[in-house]
Amino acid sequence: AGALVTGCTSNNVAAPAVTAASVAQPSGKPGKPITIGFSSPAADHGWLAAITADAQARAKLYPEVTFKMVQAGADATAQRAALETLIQEKPDIIVVQPFDGAQLTATGRDAMNAGIPVVNLDREFTDQLAYRLLIQGDNYGLGAAAGHYIGTRLKSAGKSSPIIAEIAGIDSLPLTQARSKGYKDALATHGFSVSHRVAAQFTVDSGQQAAANLLQAAPKLDAIWNHDDDQGVGVLAAISQAHRSEFFMVGGAGSSKAMQLIQADNSVLKATVTYSPTMAGSAVSLARLIANNRGMSDLMDLTVPKQIVLSSETVTKENVAQYLPMGF
Amino acid sequence: MTEPRGPSADAAPLLTLRGVVKTFPGVRALDGVELTVRPGEVHCLLGQNGAGKSTLIKILSGVHRPEGGEILWQGQPVSFAGPQAAIRAGIGTIYQELDLVADMTVAENILLGHEPRTGGFVRRGETRARAREVLERLGHGEIPADRPVGRLPAAAQQIVSMARALSREAKLLIMDEPSAVLAHDEVANLFRVIRELKAAGIAVIYISHRLEEIREICDRVTVLKDGRTTAADLPADTPTGRLVDRMTGRSVEHVFPPRPDVVPEGELLRVEGLTRHGEFTDVSFTVGTGEIVGIAGLVGSGRSELLETVYGARRPDAGQVLVDGRRLRPGSIAAAVKAGLGLAPEERKSQALLLGEPVQRNIGLATLDRRSAAGFVRAGAEREAAAAVADRLELRPRDVRRRAGTLSGGNQQKVVVGRWLLGSTRLLLLDEPTRGVDVGARAELYQVIRDLAAEGVGVLLVSSEVPEVLGLADRVLVMREGRIVQQRSARDINEHTVLDLVMAGSLLEGADQ
Amino acid sequence: MLAGRGGSVTELASATTAPAAKTTWWRDDASEPVRRNLGLTGVLVVLVVIGLSTAPNTFLTGGNISNILTQASAIGVITIGMTFVIIGGGIDLSVGSLTALAAVWCTTLSTQSFGAGGMVFTAVVVGTVAGAVNGVLIAYGRMVPFIATLAMMVGAQGLAEKISNKQTQVVNVGSINRLAANDILGIPVLVLIFAVVTAACWVLLNRTTFGRRTVAVGGNAEAARLAGINVRRQTVLLYALSGLCCGIAAIMVVAQSNAGSSGQGVLYELDAIAAAIIGGTSLTGGRGTVIGSLLGVLVFTTITNLFILNNLPTEVQNIVKGAIIVGAVLVQQFQPRELFRRR
Amino acid sequence: MLAGRGGSVTELASATTAPAAKTTWWRDDASEPVRRNLGLTGVLVVLVVIGLSTAPNTFLTGGNISNILTQASAIGVITIGMTFVIIGGGIDLSVGSLTALAAVWCTTLSTQSFGAGGMVFTAVVVGTVAGAVNGVLIAYGRMVPFIATLAMMVGAQGLAEKISNKQTQVVNVGSINRLAANDILGIPVLVLIFAVVTAACWVLLNRTTFGRRTVAVGGNAEAARLAGINVRRQTVLLYALSGLCCGIAAIMVVAQSNAGSSGQGVLYELDAIAAAIIGGTSLTGGRGTVIGSLLGVLVFTTITNLFILNNLPTEVQNIVKGAIIVGAVLVQQFQPRELFRRR
Numbered sequence A: 001a002g003a004l005v006t007g008c009t010s011n012n013v014a015a016p017a018v019t020a021a022s023v024a025q026p027s028g029k030p031g032k033p034i035t036i037g038f039s040s041p042a043a044d045h046g047w048l049a050a051i052t053a054d055a056q057a058r059a060k061l062y063p064e065v066t067f068k069m070v071q072a073g074a075d076a077t078a079q080r081a082a083l084e085t086l087i088q089e090k091p092d093i094i095v096v097q098p099f100d101g102a103q104l105t106a107t108g109r110d111a112m113n114a115g116i117p118v119v120n121l122d123r124e125f126t127d128q129l130a131y132r133l134l135i136q137g138d139n140y141g142l143g144a145a146a147g148h149y150i151g152t153r154l155k156s157a158g159k160s161s162p163i164i165a166e167i168a169g170i171d172s173l174p175l176t177q178a179r180s181k182g183y184k185d186a187l188a189t190h191g192f193s194v195s196h197r198v199a200a201q202f203t204v205d206s207g208q209q210a211a212a213n214l215l216q217a218a219p220k221l222d223a224i225w226n227h228d229d230d231q232g233v234g235v236l237a238a239i240s241q242a243h244r245s246e247f248f249m250v251g252g253a254g255s256s257k258a259m260q261l262i263q264a265d266n267s268v269l270k271a272t273v274t275y276s277p278t279m280a281g282s283a284v285s286l287a288r289l290i291a292n293n294r295g296m297s298d299l300m301d302l303t304v305p306k307q308i309v310l311s312s313e314t315v316t317k318e319n320v321a322q323y324l325p326m327g328f
Numbered sequence B: 001m002t003e004p005r006g007p008s009a010d011a012a013p014l015l016t017l018r019g020v021v022k023t024f025p026g027v028r029a030l031d032g033v034e035l036t037v038r039p040g041e042v043h044c045l046l047g048q049n050g051a052g053k054s055t056l057i058k059i060l061s062g063v064h065r066p067e068g069g070e071i072l073w074q075g076q077p078v079s080f081a082g083p084q085a086a087i088r089a090g091i092g093t094i095y096q097e098l099d100l101v102a103d104m105t106v107a108e109n110i111l112l113g114h115e116p117r118t119g120g121f122v123r124r125g126e127t128r129a130r131a132r133e134v135l136e137r138l139g140h141g142e143i144p145a146d147r148p149v150g151r152l153p154a155a156a157q158q159i160v161s162m163a164r165a166l167s168r169e170a171k172l173l174i175m176d177e178p179s180a181v182l183a184h185d186e187v188a189n190l191f192r193v194i195r196e197l198k199a200a201g202i203a204v205i206y207i208s209h210r211l212e213e214i215r216e217i218c219d220r221v222t223v224l225k226d227g228r229t230t231a232a233d234l235p236a237d238t239p240t241g242r243l244v245d246r247m248t249g250r251s252v253e254h255v256f257p258p259r260p261d262v263v264p265e266g267e268l269l270r271v272e273g274l275t276r277h278g279e280f281t282d283v284s285f286t287v288g289t290g291e292i293v294g295i296a297g298l299v300g301s302g303r304s305e306l307l308e309t310v311y312g313a314r315r316p317d318a319g320q321v322l323v324d325g326r327r328l329r330p331g332s333i334a335a336a337v338k339a340g341l342g343l344a345p346e347e348r349k350s351q352a353l354l355l356g357e358p359v360q361r362n363i364g365l366a367t368l369d370r371r372s373a374a375g376f377v378r379a380g381a382e383r384e385a386a387a388a389v390a391d392r393l394e395l396r397p398r399d400v401r402r403r404a405g406t407l408s409g410g411n412q413q414k415v416v417v418g419r420w421l422l423g424s425t426r427l428l429l430l431d432e433p434t435r436g437v438d439v440g441a442r443a444e445l446y447q448v449i450r451d452l453a454a455e456g457v458g459v460l461l462v463s464s465e466v467p468e469v470l471g472l473a474d475r476v477l478v479m480r481e482g483r484i485v486q487q488r489s490a491r492d493i494n495e496h497t498v499l500d501l502v503m504a505g506s507l508l509e510g511a512d513q
Numbered sequence C, D: 001m002l003a004g005r006g007g008s009v010t011e012l013a014s015a016t017t018a019p020a021a022k023t024t025w026w027r028d029d030a031s032e033p034v035r036r037n038l039g040l041t042g043v044l045v046v047l048v049v050i051g052l053s054t055a056p057n058t059f060l061t062g063g064n065i066s067n068i069l070t071q072a073s074a075i076g077v078i079t080i081g082m083t084f085v086i087i088g089g090g091i092d093l094s095v096g097s098l099t100a101l102a103a104v105w106c107t108t109l110s111t112q113s114f115g116a117g118g119m120v121f122t123a124v125v126v127g128t129v130a131g132a133v134n135g136v137l138i139a140y141g142r143m144v145p146f147i148a149t150l151a152m153m154v155g156a157q158g159l160a161e162k163i164s165n166k167q168t169q170v171v172n173v174g175s176i177n178r179l180a181a182n183d184i185l186g187i188p189v190l191v192l193i194f195a196v197v198t199a200a201c202w203v204l205l206n207r208t209t210f211g212r213r214t215v216a217v218g219g220n221a222e223a224a225r226l227a228g229i230n231v232r233r234q235t236v237l238l239y240a241l242s243g244l245c246c247g248i249a250a251i252m253v254v255a256q257s258n259a260g261s262s263g264q265g266v267l268y269e270l271d272a273i274a275a276a277i278i279g280g281t282s283l284t285g286g287r288g289t290v291i292g293s294l295l296g297v298l299v300f301t302t303i304t305n306l307f308i309l310n311n312l313p314t315e316v317q318n319i320v321k322g323a324i325i326v327g328a329v330l331v332q333q334f335q336p337r338e339l340f341r342r343r
């Protein structure tokens, strides 16, 4: 498997485009020329980079679409500035992945009030008047899926009081809170609980540091769930540096590197739970339909639904081949 | 002996100190000081560098708190919690080290802490007016009240500092070496003000190392030595020898070492047509090996700038500097030092010392490379060299491991000069080298300078004390408004001539040039 | 030494009319802050020209201008408070966290139940008290400002997370939300608040004893103490003022986002310090202007706006921003005379 | 003894013996850094005691100690470089970004193809050159260090993102990865590197002319200049040294995480400055010790370790951390005598 693990967590930034092409067929006939505005939080993080890359790649598939991407800073204030500026430019529709849904709800409403439909991607606005379409991953479900996988596996291994750890992402983000809650709730259904919880910063080295300390705190472990595969690179490094292997680990988000490791089955990483950045591509496609006042071809409805929640799938050795192309 | 001047001896004392003690880590700065000051008298404090004068006045002004002894203010025992308390009690202080805020204007500095105000708003017109009034009173109405103080030269800053102390209603005014940065005409001005204060019944504690000033202005003298009072209430005309003896425990014989008769041969430094616009113009002169050249002039005549330009710290607009006939790269200190030049600058705190570092490192700073091997400092060699310098200059305390910032003003000055006594300096540029240095040490320093000259070192000396220039130098240059108006052998010129030349509108100018 | 000949010296000196009058005591560059502000204004003009040429249709519209000013408001108020602290010789790393703390505290459900007045009061009190704690640690605990406010930064962040339970708290008080939506005579309310704070602080710095003492304490704390100024009290007041500004800014941020969150205010400390310094405030204390800081904030906000209008990806934004900062400072420092003269 | 009132001339037996200036060297101010370091060691001991009582089974194990030391290594190396810059009167906000830039640059596929040597060389050169650019901007461009390194921080971050395309670059060079996994005589290689850097920098600061010049330039730049020291060159060298340390740290971070990413090094500048200052380095320059900075880093790393061993939630971690910083500084400053004395 070593040969597969080259260069980047994603060897092919363009990969999502291939998937996009196959998915994009149903409603694919060109419409009137439209401008799609796009904004996502700027962060030097693999998953977020994949979000923009996927959206951009999808927009390229539609010749009539002008794609206007604005990025700004790494907090809600900066993004608000970006969006207010974008609204000044009056695009036909805006796709926005807010830094924090609640803090940008007012801005979403501003856009809607200005007659620009908003596609709310991933992180939910607190007011339904602030978006036309909500398409989101399921953070609670992500944690729950990881919890179920770990619970089931430990149960079947006959553990009665296993030591279970959690390495969270940036702890002050609502999405991290939702993930942790799902994890906790799911474990509880198996009668288990989290005995060690640390938070990292979604970065490789913060993952390494959190994990290195965690491994000291828990001389023996049965399972770890790490929220994010990007910081997981560091977590795995710390595990191998500590020469530990008595437990198994579950990842989150579904990077191609993580999936390759699962496929190779020679590390502690046994599964990851998807939270696919391809939702950005879907959002762009759906935005195009909304701007053209069209519906989704497989649905009876004349227009695109108000809300779409993607489910988080658990990727294991058994089904990894199927998910590999979606990895970022 | 004449009658002690001033108010009668049996007037109730304004201030009495008994057995005051103050220690700093490792030093007993005050060890039982006794002092009595009466209303309306000018009381002088004498003592060598490090005797404890500044520490004493800092206790009086609430900066330090004594560890023992008693302070009676108008007959009542007092203990000042801070400067504010002392100010409120009626004690105003002019500190030895400048205490101004560089970025505030002259007027703001003068009225700092007691601005005229209406409900928190400063009455700016009145601030300016009152500042001008005090400055006028000091004879310096020309100092602009709206200028940031940091842009004034040291002497003007000193006047602002005095103006601040005067701007408060004080019963006692303490002046810690106010004349150190003043030229003689300014000193005369200061004395006029002190007499006015005295006439108004205000007492003054006056500190200076210039004995002749004491003779001129003081009513009584108290002498400190090593933190103790060795003589109290001496009359102002006590013979110099006696005063010096009380201060040092010995007598100082010849202040200026004798000048050798041999004319120095060989030229070391040649300055040709050196000009910096607005500072000095077309300056040319030479310094020979073993020759001491003194520059006299008013404060602000551009002497410091000239020295710094020769040294490469400033880049000239025109002209050149030659050492041994070779042109020095303009504006390069490195080149100057390499050619054997060394500068002891005017402002010891801002221009010369690392106050947080030990004395030995301060002394060794400029000659670091000479006591290092492959980039490693030979610390032992440095300490020995520094200790030798400390001995030669009678540093007090002698311990070269002390932080420079804990030394008294005069001793700090010795460290600045001492830096260039190490190694192979061939031309020493001294800017006010004896500022704040006591009589005894001063004589030592003069001897050291003369000895260096005898070893062939050239010396270029700037001093605001004309007798110092005349007494020490072989040749004297007189500067006025950035130009050299006179160059003459020190034997052929007297103080009167120099002063005439220095002042604007001199009649002699046309005749001599 | 004048010994012996003293008499003649004195006669001579007093006979001559004060000779010092002939010397020029000063060199005329008292207008340095003004020149500096002119430099910054120049930088701003250059940015406007860039904006006009790269985004001619959008940059100089009323909407975009009031957008820029609104974006500048909250960070601007914080920068003004920071300016006082830095002029006073300190630094305040906690402004971002204090903004978050005040924002979170004033948007809890129970605070919201008191209505807009209660929220404003809470934000202002929380900010001011926390700022005063900074001041006490520094003035009486003799802590280095950097460390004391760093501890506050970390601690207040934790407290904000604790209070909000890391959830974003949505604001339902209409009048607060309207603060950001409304304008008076075409000027957004937030911009007006910013203008009022700026004007008040200009007066405070330049016309009151408080301002003069700030400069004195920062310029030369020892001199200030010797002049009878209560340096410690002034220090406490300065940090409390900075905290107060954070409280005001928190309200503005809350109004803009209709929400309070512990994630608000992240890295504001860096932005505020940078804006103040580029505006000519000296990190060593004693020097700085309110106008300079205002210009500094506007420069940074305009740069960000230009980036967005021109659709630059963040990595390019960062590279260009670094270059612009360097360029702006070098331009601002440019003095033809100095090219030829050292020192 | 001296009761002489009235005008009578009172003279004491001339005091020829000099009782005053008896110096006791151990009370001398020169030992202040030592006292300070003792204080920090005390803080460390308190932390160890807390660790022993709250996590008796895990805290003092060999594994955990070498874990703490390993965690301290990269940030420690950066802090040592930062210490030099601060002693030299400056500040370096760019260390985090430079670490990221060096990490990203040395882990591109093409650099990796040169093997471990090529990677180390690249990291070190990138760090040093970028640091030197900081130095040139400050020394020759006369920019304020805060602003110059802020510009570098922003710019280098952008460059790192550009180079890595914001992707995490996995390292396949085995010898680099083994750096973090291996140990020599039970001591992790990274810790050894940290120890060597610390020792070398201690010698550099305390025994060489470079160190002396650093102190001189930071203590009083004008005095240093007039003493013939090339202040500008020294400044450039100091920032280059800090950059070099970032390059070394980048290799360590890359080895630890088996990857290079533009997200590495985030907020290292704050950690490094805080550790240096708590270790007694003065932000105004001219004062600081390598040992103090080392202790400062260990204190912070141990605090983090304690939090995780005790499973504290992040918000509580933050609150407690703020309190610990305040406590540590106050303890460190505690001098019984001073309680009764004002200044």
Ligand SMILES: Nc1ncnc2c1ncn2[C@@H]1O[C@H](COP(=O)(O)OP(=O)(O)OP(=O)(O)O)[C@@H](O)[C@H]1O
Binding pocket: B024, B025, B027, B028, B029, B047, B048, B049, B050, B051, B052, B053, B054, B055, B056, B096, B396, B397, B405, B406, B407, B408, B409, B410, B411, B436, B438, D021
């Ligand atoms: N802050 C301090 N810390 C330690 N020692 C100090 C401090 N201030 C003064 N000293 C020491 O106290 C002694 C008295 O110093 P002081 O400044 O009072 O002398 P002085 O009589 O004013 O000398 P000078 O004529 O040189 O100004 C000296 O030995 C000095 O080194």
Ligand SMILES: Nc1ncnc2c1ncn2[C@@H]1O[C@H](COP(=O)(O)OP(=O)(O)OP(=O)(O)O)[C@@H](O)[C@H]1O
Binding pocket: B150, B151, B152, B153, B154, B155, B278, B279, B297, B298, B299, B300, B301, B302, B303, B304, B305, B346, B464, C023, C024, C025, C026, C027
């Ligand atoms: N800090 C300053 N800012 C502006 N001008 C200054 C400054 N210092 C000195 N000058 C100007 O430079 C000229 C020379 O001043 P300076 O006092 O240094 O001369 P000097 O002959 O060395 O006098 P001193 O007796 O004080 O050494 C004067 O015209 C003065 O106004």
Ligand SMILES: [Mg+2]
Binding pocket: B053, B054, B055, B096, B176, B408, B409, B410
């Ligand atoms: Mg003194």
Ligand SMILES: [Mg+2]
Binding pocket: B300, B303, B304, B305, B346, B431
């Ligand atoms: Mg001078």
